[in-house]
Amino acid sequence: MNPYLTAMQAIIWREGLRFVHQRERFVAALVRPLVWLVVFAAGFRAALGLSITPPYQTYISYEIYIIPGLCGMVILFNGMQSSLSLVYDREMGSMRLLLTSPLPRWWLLISKLLGSSAISLVQVYVFLALAAAFGVTMPPMGYVAVFPALMLVGLMLGSLGLFLSSLIRQLENFAGVMNFVIFPMFFLSSALYPLWKMAESSQVLFEICSYNPFTQAVELIRFALYGEFNAIAFGWVVLATLVFVVLAAWGYDPSRGIKQNSN
Amino acid sequence: MTGAFSVNGLSHSYGERRALDNVSFDVAPGKFCALLGPNGAGKSTLFSRLTRLITGEPAQISIAGVDFEKTPRQALARMGIVFQQSTLDLDLTVFQNLTYFAALHGISARDARPRIIAALERLDMAERAHEKARALNGGHRRRTEIARALLHRPQVLLLDEATVGLDTATREQITAHLHRLCDEDGLTVLWATHLTDEIALDDQVVILHRGKVLADASARDIAGAGDLRTAFLAMTGAEAATGSSAGGVL
Numbered sequence: 011m012n013p014y015l016t017a018m019q020a021i022i023w024r025e026g027l028r029f030v031h032q033r034e035r036f037v038a039a040l041v042r043p044l045v046w047l048v049v050f051a052a053g054f055r056a057a058l059g060l061s062i063t064p065p066y067q068t069y070i071s072y073e074i075y076i077i078p079g080l081c082g083m084v085i086l087f088n089g090m091q092s093s094l095s096l097v098y099d100r101e102m103g104s105m106r107l108l109l110t111s112p113l114p115r116w117w118l119l120i121s122k123l124l125g126s127s128a129i130s131l132v133q134v135y136v137f138l139a140l141a142a143a144f145g146v147t148m149p150p151m152g153y154v155a156v157f158p159a160l161m162l163v164g165l166m167l168g169s170l171g172l173f174l175s176s177l178i179r180q181l182e183n184f185a186g187v188m189n190f191v192i193f194p195m196f197f198l199s200s201a202l203y204p205l206w207k208m209a210e211s212s213q214v215l216f217e218i219c220s221y222n223p224f225t226q227a228v229e230l231i232r233f234a235l236y237g238e239f240n241a242i243a244f245g246w247v248v249l250a251t252l253v254f255v256v257l258a259a260w261g262y263d264p265s266r267g268i269k270q271n272s273n
Numbered sequence: 274m275t276g277a278f279s280v281n282g283l284s285h286s287y288g289e290r291r292a293l294d295n296v297s298f299d300v301a302p303g304k305f306c307a308l309l310g311p312n313g314a315g316k317s318t319l320f321s322r323l324t325r326l327i328t329g330e331p332a333q334i335s336i337a338g339v340d341f342e343k344t345p346r347q348a349l350a351r352m353g354i355v356f357q358q359s360t361l362d363l364d365l366t367v368f369q370n371l372t373y374f375a376a377l378h379g380i381s382a383r384d385a386r387p388r389i390i391a392a393l394e395r396l397d398m399a400e401r402a403h404e405k406a407r408a409l410n411g412g413h414r415r416r417t418e419i420a421r422a423l424l425h426r427p428q429v430l431l432l433d434e435a436t437v438g439l440d441t442a443t444r445e446q447i448t449a450h451l452h453r454l455c456d457e458d459g460l461t462v463l464w465a466t467h468l469t470d471e472i473a474l475d476d477q478v479v480i481l482h483r484g485k486v487l488a489d490a491s492a493r494d495i496a497g498a499g500d501l502r503t504a505f506l507a508m509t510g511a512e513a514a515t516g517s518s519a520g521g522v523l
Contacts, residue, residue, distance in 0.1 A: 013379020020376030024362070031364045103358035110324045111377040112350035118377075 017113050018121040025125030028095065039087060039133045040140065043080035047141055051076055054202075063204060065236040073146045077138075078232035079201025081160065082224060084137055085130040085167050090192055092126035093171030097178050109262070116259055119172060123255075126171070127164030134160050152235040159234035163227040166247050169254035176261025199225040200232075223250035277302040277461035278429050283332035285318050285484075292318040294484040300477060302428075303459040305452055307472045307492070310481035311509050316465040317357065319481070320433045323463075324354050337428035337461075350378065353422035353430040357437060357465075359414055363407040367398065370406055371421050378425040385424065392420035396450065412443035419447065423454075429461045430454070436471065444471060469502040482509045 011019075029035065055072040066074075099105040108118055138153065148156075174187055196202075198219050205225070209216035219225050226246035233240035278300040285293040293315045300306040310316050321327045323334065325345050334341035336348040361370050368389060375385035393399045396416040406414060415435060422430060430451070436444040448471045454460040464471070472478060472492050480488040480495070487508050488495050495504050 011381050016376045016379050016381050020373050024365075024373055027365065027369075028362075102360075103356055104360045104362055106324070106326060106354075106356055106358075107360045107374060107377065109326060110349055110354055112346040113377065113379065114346065 014113060014117055017111065017118065018124065021108075021118065021121040022125040022128060025092070025122070025129060029129045035091060036133070039084055039091075040137055042087065043083050043137050044140060044144075046076065046080055046083070047073060047146065048144065063206070065233045065238045065240075071146075073141075073144075075204070076202060077141060077146060077148065078235060079196075079199070079228050080141075081134045081137065081156075081231050082163065082199075082201055082228045083196060084133050085160065085164050085227075086192060086196060086224065088126065088130040088133060089164070089167030089171035090174075090187060091171075092122075092129075092168060093175040093178075093187070096122075096172065096175035100175075115262060119258060119262060120255075123165055123168045123172060126168040127161055130164040130168070131157070131160055148235045149237065151237050155237045156231060156234040159230045162244075162247055162251065163231060166223065166227060166251040166254060169251055169258050172258035173254050173261050176258060195222060195224040198222050199228055201225075201228050223247065226250070277304070277337055278306075278463060279333070279335040280319075280323070281333035283319070283322060283330075283334065285315075285322055285327075285329045292484050293322070296481070296484070296486055298479045298486060298489045300429075300461055300463060302461055303455050304477055305455045305462045305464065305473070306477040306479060308463060308465040308479050308481060309467065309469065309472070309505060310465075311467055313483075314467075314481045314509075315484040316481060317433060318484075320354075320356075320431060320465060323431060324352070325349065350425065351428050353425070353427035355415075355418050355422050355430070355432040355435045357434040359418065361406040361414055361417060364405065366403050366405055367393070367409070367417050368402045370417065371424060374421045375424050380425060388424050389420075392423055393417075396420050412439050412447075415439060415443070415447060419450070423460075427460075429463065431463045431465075433465045434467070435464070436466070436468070444468075448473075469500075469505055472501060480505060480508055 051073045096105065099108075108122075109115065111118060135153075138148070141147075170191075174191065178187065198215065199222050200219065201224070205216055205219050208219050223246060226243040227250075229240050230243040230247050233243065279298075281297045283293055283296040284291070296315075296319065298306075308316055308319070318327075322329065322332075323341075325341075331342060334348075337351040339348045339351060341348040362373070365373065371389045371392070372382050372385055375388070376382070380388070389402070390399065393402055396419065398413065398416050398420060401409065401413060401417075406417065409417065419430075419432075419435070422432075432451070436447055439447070448464075451460075451462050451464065452473060455462055466472070474491070474493045474496070476492050478488065478490065478492045478495050478501070479486055492501050495501060497504060
């Protein structure tokens, strides 16, 4: 086999094994969105009135509305989780093995990204199956149509995680990522409420939400679940992915160094 | 630049602090070269530069005839590396760790299998192939890492303080094994250490202190009428003897 593909396969395999070894991570990844779907949505259903906005053709329940956002949430947390594991790898030294491979660094990073995106996909589909078991279903073709959208969003959030991992020097700083990346990205998006609702309360927040790549990611998933292609969201997500990939490649450039000590 | 391994004019700074200052030395093919220096001498910085974990001021580095600055990836392919800090994935078995490494060098699992078996047998590790790395003691982890570093058949093996934390018997076994690899297979070894008892009299010794090469000769020549330890302490001063710079030495 081609050496590049051999390495890619091994990196994806290792990501998969690591995921299998961390059962708690899988359970947490599923429990988190399910709590939102079952508990949070029940409370919010009464408070939030939803109008008919594309891609929906009719009035929908709040549970239906937040499914794409929760898919995004699963991928967002997984992206940050793999970023955390990269910081851990660097602190423990195993990152050096990857970085001293004779294959190009960008190829290794992309392989790592594909591995983490594949894990995101598995998690999202298990979540969608559980949601269906709770009676929250999508059009059957939507489950197929959403596949490429999920993959792309996985790459976008994975590359964001990769970039962040190159910036975070110590594991302890990861809490900052939660506060300053995950929460703002998630709450300043269309994951939990439509943006027109946000516009009613604050135009500034509405603008911020509109430019949040996570909003675009959620919208891409939302439309894809109904077999529709949202070109604007797609463009935004592709653009954000490219920017994050370039930043991650810069972050892992050897001239910036990855050492922890200067001995 | 004639040796299996040549460094010429290598300098590196962290801001104002000069960690390496015009370091130059050659190692002949099949030679065991000890890079001897107290903690803080610049050994780890030198290793990070030689393995391209960091880059910096240009220098002439050649690995098995390959120009490291021009074609770093080709040079990395000819180099085996054992880092001071363990780089094993503790949740994977010994065999899985080695297969993963082989793949990072583009070697498929099918091609890697016989190599892994041979490498582990050579280090008396064959019966542990399917144990998780977590279950291994420090000595066996090190042996696994050495076996791993040789899987892609490198011409030069770099080891950064590879015996730190190991007992005397294990340290002797590992250094004896590496000397055998030099003699029998023609492997060139660069062995960073602060322990003089790991060095044989015929080994080449490069003494590094405060980022500069203080001596580059055989251990026998450096030791002169006395022993290597005394000569090393005399060159590097009380700092090395007390380990005051960054921890215990010798």
